[in-house]
Amino acid sequence: MSTERFMMTLEEQFAQITARGVDLHSAEELKTRLATSIDTQTPLRIKLGADPSAPDLHLGHCVVLNKLRDFQACGHTVVFIIGDFTGMIGDPSGKSATRPQLSKAQVLENAKSYQDQMFKILDPARTEVRFNSEWFGPMGFEQVIRLSAQVTVAQLLARDDFSKRYAANQPISLVEFLYPLVQAYDSVMVKADVELGGTDQLFNLLLGREIQKAHGQEPQIVLTMPLLEGLDGVNKMSKSLGNYIAVNDTPGDTFGKTMSVSDELMWRYFSLVLCLPEPEIAALKAAVASGARHPRDVKDELGRRIVEKFHGAEAAAESSAEFARVFSRHQLPSDIPDVAVPAEAIGILTLMVKAGLAASTSEARRLVQAGAVRMNDEKITDFRFEVSPQDGMILKSGKRGFAKLKIKT
């Protein structure tokens, strides 16, 4: 496999690397560096940084990981940096409070979880994993000051979210100013040839170039990927907005969430998540436009392929079938959680809370009043309704809340 990259010409590599809406800084530099790589038969070092405080990867992360996979397919090496040191600082892009400090053990655990998910896409054999505490741990304050001297406040304020917050009288902590510097210094320490991230990372990535130059290195090439919109179709996919599909979501959830994506947006998923080549996407679009294919079926294919990517073909087929059964044909899911109840009559509200279908009796009451609750497929409209439990009775709340009664003996 180490010879694979010599089988690709510069043009082939360049085409693969620049596919799917990448923004490059700069194309010329990349070509030059690829040429050198081929001449000297040395793989390029492609850097990606990760924040170990949030080990749940979602499809948004996959956009970048897929691009890294492209690099690996060309024979290059991914340098994956776990920000165990920076993780304690907090992320400047978040308006929320600084993230809590993580213990060493927790960082390691998160890092492992991160890698488990990441290697569903990346090739471990071509991935070098580093922790940035390796160089920041022993760093003295003097070095910190020297590093800080390499950037001006004006430069930092040029970053979009900093300037906006500053203009809006919103706080910016000094630590947040330091964060891009820290990230840039990572690039120096691993001698990155290329660094990638989402378009929102552009500033940080470019700063890496400056700092590398200041340390006498060739500046890294910066490559940004489009941000994938989340399930709401508007905001970028992110954990804090809750509009994400996680790599570790169950096949059923992954499929269901995919189906809730709007028709317009699904093409982006085909491209950025599945890396389907443009001509194929164009063909699918044309098929839908002409009525040859129903958008629902195309989305079903999208769902199956995404599930397959993370959980295998079998899970993909199952989740699609299950979805059709429950939501298209309105049949019961194949797997309904049991609720243990005593044999005597029980109020519907209490029962719902017990079954985990409502967080409080007040919420249960609202659901009943909204007409969302069914007992054995019969709508319950009176919140004082008493159920005489029998084994196997089905309680349903909303579209996807199910519970099966089981008499406690």
Added chain:
RNA sequence: GGUGGGGUAGCGAAGUGGCCAACCGCAGCAGACUGUAAAUCUGCCCUCUACGAGUUCGAUGGUUCGAAUCCAUCCCCCACCA
């Protein structure tokens, strides 16, 4: 250190003595329509033994028949000037 502005339900943001469980927007949930689409429309959106009751508006104490609103003390946040 000084000056000014703040802390209200998940977020944003009204409210400055009774009409306040608290306008409004976003997010969320449910219903209708569907392809669990999206968009749209409607309702809900602190808790409870529920046409009533309890606990909420940074914290504690006070004034008052009555406070998110007034007073005192305290805690926290932000900007600007040093």
